[in-house]
Amino acid sequence: MFKKKDVIITGFALFAMLFGAGNLIFPPLVGFTNGDKWATGIIAFILTGVGFPLIAIFTSAFAGKNLDSFAIRVSPIFSKIFNIVLILSIGPLLALPRTGAVAFEMIFDKSSPSYMTQKIIFILVFFGIALLFSLKPNKVIDRVGAILTPTLLIVLAIIIFKGVFSPLGHGIDTHVATPFKQGFIDGYQTMDTLAAIVFSEIILKSIRKDKQLSQKQELSFLIQTSIIALGGLALVYGGLGFIGSTVSGILPANVDKVGILTTSVNMLLGNAGNIILAICVTGACITTAIGLIATVADYFSNLTRISYQLLAIVTTIISIIFAMFGVDIIVKISVPVLVFLYPIAIALIFLNLLKNTIKNDNIFVGTVIGTGLVSAYEALQVMGINIETLGNIYKVLPLQGLGLAWIVPAIVGGIIFKFIPKHN
CATH class of the missing domain: 1.20.1740.10 (Amino acid/polyamine transporter I)
Structure with missing residues (x-):
């Protein structure tokens, strides 16, 4: 004890x-x-x-x-x-x-x-x-x-x-x-x-x-x-x-x-x-x-x-x-890194929370890919890199107004990859 x-x-x-x-x-x-x-x-x-x-x-x-x-x-x-x-x-x-x-x-x-x-x-x-x-x-x-x-x-x-x-x-x-x-x-x-x-x-x-x-x-x-x-x-x-x-x-x-x-x-x-x-x-x-x-x-x-x-x-x-180097330079470097890492980390947290009910590892793969694509785009935005075509897609994603644009792509990615045969 x-x-x-x-x-x-x-x-x-x-x-x-x-x-x-x-x-x-x-x-x-x-x-x-x-x-x-x-x-x-x-x-x-x-x-x-x-x-x-x-x-x-x-x-x-x-x-x-x-x-x-x-x-x-x-x-x-x-x-x-x-x-x-x-x-x-x-x-x-x-x-x-x-x-x-x-x-x-x-x-x-x-x-x-x-x-x-x-x-x-x-x-x-x-x-x-x-x-x-x-x-x-x-x-x-x-x-x-x-x-x-x-x-x-x-x-x-x-x-x-x-x-x-x-x-x-x-x-x-x-x-x-x-x-x-x-x-x-x-x-x-x-x-x-x-x-x-x-x-x-x-x-x-x-x-x-x-x-x-x-x-x-x-x-x-x-x-x-x-x-x-x-x-x-x-x-x-x-x-x-x-x-x-x-x-x-x-x-x-x-x-x-x-x-x-x-x-x-x-x-x-x-x-x-x-x-x-x-x-x-x-x-x-x-x-x-x-x-x-x-x-x-x-x-x-x-x-x-x-x-x-x-x-x-x-x-x-x-x-x-x-x-x-000082706080300003450190923060300037850290912002795009955090914007990219945070959604992936949160997605993995919830995947691990449900890990006993998820039998197919490909769901993990698809969820992370869906999340990563959106968070990568958001990181580019933070760095001042704007791609018009991607920007138009991003604007229509649900929850993007709350900073949660990655959620739906994460779910969609997990569902799509669920139907890919699991490798033993």
Whole structure:
């Protein structure tokens, strides 16, 4: 059996690994953008930022013995390629360097004459600390959950409590026609669904390391852990979303997403707000960085047989280099990648949820192809590449106004491929 203390610590750890800079910045943006319709936007944000990750944790954890099992029924080659791209995306090429870059840019003034020196020192110290915590993979969960997460929760609670019980203003009509769509798409920016697919394996590894549990007991442990982590995320998103809405009639419409958060905190807490925000941002980012370094090193260690410690160091070095380019460049690169990956990942999540009722692997293949065609076109759109013929087809796809244009092609692809004979 397991103790309640183990559940709480693991739940805090999962919360911390999922809660990065994007989770802190985007909820206030959703509230600010939607104004008096902030609740609708936040509900949609929670659906993609909490609902999909919750499903991802269970489906990926029990899809098979390891991460490769998640997409294996499409094909072994596809599974390897998908997982490598997924790991690199949430790892050293995109999400991991973003943690350090965002933490720095939210704390330090770009106009400072010593800005570059401050950046080099901060990034090196930030990733150095993250590396130290992640070098012992069997201690990652305990250390993150027991040491860093309580600090993060305390500073978040202070900000949200003040913002909710002493609101700065009230939400105004921001003339957003589709607040649900706005919040739904912004939820992708957390990258938590992608992260949850791989974090679930680390969570299970921690559960199994010193406990003899049946699969039923493991499922119970995972359910309780997820309720703590994702329930906490939903509360934080709701609080930050409300704070964003209260300044929708105060701040100028062209304020950036970082400015919404920093200005709101300063208005709520005065000069102390800067210090509290700095602790909050750094804590959120560094806990996520620890989980990402551990995840990347563990996966590629099993794939290549190179030592975990060496891969953790290499991952950290690459992340430091990319972090030096700054948030804007990292985000510019990440947007088309996320637009392409996210629908495929969600499709695979639901396929794995129904895997026991799907006997023909070709359904997996057709669903992924249908999804991939649409998400590839959307990625081209994001990069400014417009193909008129494809654009005309895209416009008539159902649900494209909700950002879900891939759903019908996914279903059609699965149905068509169902009638292709299964290879034994």
